Amino acid sequence: MARMATTRRVVVSTAAAWLFGFLIFFPILWMVLASFKTELEAFAIPPSFLFFHWTTENYATVQERSDYFHHAMNSIIIAGGSTLIALLIAIPAAWSMAFSPTRRTKDILLWMLSTKMMPPVGVLVPIYLIYKSFGLLDSCIGLVLILCLGNLPIVIWMLFTYFKEIPRDILEAARMDGATIGRELVYVLTPMAIPGLASTLLLNLILAWNEAFWTLNLSTSNAAPLTTFIASYSSPEGLFWAKLSAASTLAIAPILVLGWFSQKQLVRGLTFGAVK
Amino acid sequence: MGQITLQGVQKSFGPVHIIKGADLDIADGSFVVFVGPSGCGKTTLLRLIAGLEDVSGGKILIDGRNVVDTPPAKRGLSMVFQSYALYPHMSVRGNIGFGLKMAGLPKDEINRKVEAAASTLNLTPYLDRKPRELSGGQRQRVAIGRAIVREPKAFLFDEPLSNLDAALRVQMRIEVTRLQKQLGTTAIYVTHDQVEAMTMADKIVVLNSGKIEQYGSPLELYERPANLFVAGFIGSPKMNFVTGEHAKQQGAATIGVRPEHLKIERDGGGGWQGTIAVAEHLGSDTFLYVDAGPLGMLTARYIGELSLHAGDRVSLLPDSARIHRFDESGNALRR
Numbered sequence: 189m190a191r192m193a194t195t196r197r198v199v200v201s202t203a204a205a206w207l208f209g210f211l212i213f214f215p216i217l218w219m220v221l222a223s224f225k226t227e228l229e230a231f232a233i234p235p236s237f238l239f240f241h242w243t244t245e246n247y248a249t250v251q252e253r254s255d256y257f258h259h260a261m262n263s264i265i266i267a268g269g270s271t272l273i274a275l276l277i278a279i280p281a282a283w284s285m286a287f288s289p290t291r292r293t294k295d296i297l298l299w300m301l302s303t304k305m306m307p308p309v310g311v312l313v314p315i316y317l318i319y320k321s322f323g324l325l326d327s328c329i330g331l332v333l334i335l336c337l338g339n340l341p342i343v344i345w346m347l348f349t350y351f352k353e354i355p356r357d358i359l360e361a362a363r364m365d366g367a368t369i370g371r372e373l374v375y376v377l378t379p380m381a382i383p384g385l386a387s388t389l390l391l392n393l394i395l396a397w398n399e400a401f402w403t404l405n406l407s408t409s410n411a412a413p414l415t416t417f418i419a420s421y422s423s424p425e426g427l428f429w430a431k432l433s434a435a436s437t438l439a440i441a442p443i444l445v446l447g448w449f450s451q452k453q454l455v456r457g458l459t460f461g462a463v464k
Numbered sequence: 465m466g467q468i469t470l471q472g473v474q475k476s477f478g479p480v481h482i483i484k485g486a487d488l489d490i491a492d493g494s495f496v497v498f499v500g501p502s503g504c505g506k507t508t509l510l511r512l513i514a515g516l517e518d519v520s521g522g523k524i525l526i527d528g529r530n531v532v533d534t535p536p537a538k539r540g541l542s543m544v545f546q547s548y549a550l551y552p553h554m555s556v557r558g559n560i561g562f563g564l565k566m567a568g569l570p571k572d573e574i575n576r577k578v579e580a581a582a583s584t585l586n587l588t589p590y591l592d593r594k595p596r597e598l599s600g601g602q603r604q605r606v607a608i609g610r611a612i613v614r615e616p617k618a619f620l621f622d623e624p625l626s627n628l629d630a631a632l633r634v635q636m637r638i639e640v641t642r643l644q645k646q647l648g649t650t651a652i653y654v655t656h657d658q659v660e661a662m663t664m665a666d667k668i669v670v671l672n673s674g675k676i677e678q679y680g681s682p683l684e685l686y687e688r689p690a691n692l693f694v695a696g697f698i699g700s701p702k703m704n705f706v707t708g709e710h711a712k713q714q715g716a717a718t719i720g721v722r723p724e725h726l727k728i729e730r731d732g733g734g735g736w737q738g739t740i741a742v743a744e745h746l747g748s749d750t751f752l753y754v755d756a757g758p759l760g761m762l763t764a765r766y767i768g769e770l771s772l773h774a775g776d777r778v779s780l781l782p783d784s785a786r787i788h789r790f791d792e793s794g795n796a797l798r799r
Contacts, residue, residue, distance in 0.1 A: 357549035360516050365563035365610070366537035375562070379553040 216440075223247070223433035230429035246434035254420055256438055263413035263439075265328050266403070267396035270335035271389060274343045277336075279385075282347035287356075297348065300341040308338070308401050319406060328411045331403055335396045343392050350384025390450050397443045414439035465527050466617035466650035467492045468513065473522035475508055482508045484674040485522065490618075490652065490667075495644050498654045499661040500671035500697070506654045507622055509671070513652065514620050515539050526617060537566075542611035543620040546627065548603045550595040550610075556582070557591045560609040567614075581613040584643070601632050608640070618650035625660065637664060658698055662686075670694050692794035695720050701751060701763045703788070710736075710759070716789035716797055723765035727781040728752065728772070735781035738762060740774050754778060 221237070222230045229240045250256065285293045315334065316325075324330030354377065362376045400415040407416055418439050421432040468490040475483040482505045490496050498506040511517045513524060515536035523530050531539050542563070550559050561578045569577075582588045585605045595603055604624060611619050621640070625633045641664050644651045655661055661668050662682045670677040670685065670693070678690040682698075689695035695703050703720045711719045729735070738756035750770040754762045764780050772778060789797040 355547060355549065357545045357547045358551060360536075361543070361545060361549040361610075362551075362562070363516070363536050364514065364541070364543045365614075366566040367562075368537075371566060376551060380551075 219433045223437045246430045259417040266331045269332040271392045273336045278343040286351035326410045346388045469525040471523040474520045494666045495651045497661040497665035504671040505674040540617040542616040544624045546623040548607040563614045581609045621653040717792040718790040720788040721782040723763040725783040725786040726764040731777035735779045
């Protein structure tokens with residue numbers, strides 16, 4: 189009896205998990221489907237789920253009208269560049285706060301987080317004017333800079349929590365074993381920090397890739413990333429659902445693939461078993 | 465060689481004095497246990513010797529050389545941590561051999577030494593496993609293997625058995641003691657468990673709020689405690705303390721009698737009268753907790769079974785040769 193009850197519970201909870209997953213995934217599925225429809229079918233009521241005229245013309249039109257690869261390259265430069273610079277600044281910062289905290293460490297962390305609570309639009313005008321006088325408008329450097337600064341608090345927080353979980357005992361054991369600071373870093377700390385670093389890198393990459401506010405406001409064509417590319421399909425002449433969907437699918441595809449392949453890195457648990 | 469001498473070692477964190485001047489001589493090859501209640505500074509003292517903390521004053525001599533400014537790795541000591549502190553991403557082989565690798569030994573020599581250590585500790589079948597695939601006892605053995613493979617001047621153990629269950633703890637206690645005798649390496653062992661201290665140590669250091677209360681062999685501490693603190697801390701159940709009239713008759717402020725040195729007689733005998741509050745029958749021993757009126761609660765121990773129960777009147781007769789006498793400041797008075 190008891191076993192049957194547990195089996196039923198497993199079945200129910202598995203079904204519920206699948207249902208929930210499908211609900212979350214549905215808008216993306218719908219977008220992908222819509223990208224293969226004609227403009228008419230895309231907003232037909234009742235909508236057709238699978239039985240429509242499958243076409244790839246939207247993709248062709250989108251590529252023709254606005255250069256996808258130009259925008260994709262900008263996205264890679266902006267997301268990648270801002271993430272790398274943020275990590276370079278955040279690693280030593282989080283390191284020192286995790287391993288030699290002072291009385292003010294907590295305050296500093298909270299202060300950093302508080303900067304994320306201000307709505308970005310509040311500083312749009314001053315930032316815009318500064319960018320204008322420094323000639324940073326519509327430049328990749330400008331966007332790398334603003335996204336890096338915007339995400340820095342989150343990166344530092346994430347790394348701080350990961351580093352804090354590395355037991356001090358292990359570092360002390362390495363010191364007793366005769367490891368110099370450099371070797372301690374190479375042989376002990378880095379391998380233990382890699383899962384944390386990888387998931388921070390990935391999350392920040394996704395955040396920067398999807399960031400729309402600053403990229404839309406501070407770029408027009410030269411430095412325009414994929415967000416601008418998508419936005420250009422919701423124009424005053426009317427919405428082009430199918431083309432908008434095609435553009436969006438193209439825009440999220442790279443980050444989706446990246447996320448898919450790095451799932452394992454996101455699952456941590458390497459430190460399990462080291463310290464009882 | 466591994467002779468360790470502390471001379472007036474002090475440690476303070478800000479205004480808080482953790483270690484208030486410790487002097488100690490640890491002979492080469494001896495097994496010394498630091499014991500005391502939590503917060504007494506025993507772990508701090510061990511970490512000072514290891515070099516994981518800097519001293520605020522005094523000298524630490526290892527084989528006659530002052531090492532207070534020497535980094536931990538250069539002191540030639542190895543440490544076993546309470547949490548084991550194994551490197552989670554390395555195999556057992558990697559863990560045990562890490563210190564040798566850092567010392568720059570050739571690969572085949574490392575392998576030879578690691579395998580020798582592993583066979584001493586029955587770890588050979590697990591050499592290629594990761595720490596997370598091992599049980600608590602095995603992890604503990606890996607941590608010990610990591611310590612012995614470097615052939616240090618001394619081992620430092622920081623409560624290494626406190627994460628193990630009771631049965632395993634007894635077994636590991638015996639293994640650690642045997643290993644230390646076999647290797648003949650000096651060992652300093654920190655514990656709050658006085659049974660571990662009594663059974664493992666050649667000499668015990670009793671610490672209390674940053675001060676060394678007494679340093680001596682287990683039986684010395686049991687038979688001739690230097691003060692009230694040591695008398696109360698060593699021995700289980702705790703020594704009974706009696707103040708007032710009975711103490712004055714003996715020319716002391718306080719007298720102490722161990723539960724095993726109280727002769728139990730049914731009501732009517734001489735000695736201290738009382739009523740049994742709780743009687744514990746273990747088969748091998750009987751513990752009586754006796755409410756002795758003005759004398760307070762007294763504990764008595766009888767070897768073997770004694771059919772007395774709660775509510776029974778008894779009289780407890782202290783063995784006059786084994787009464788410990790203490791003055792007002794708590795120091796022992798010698799006869």
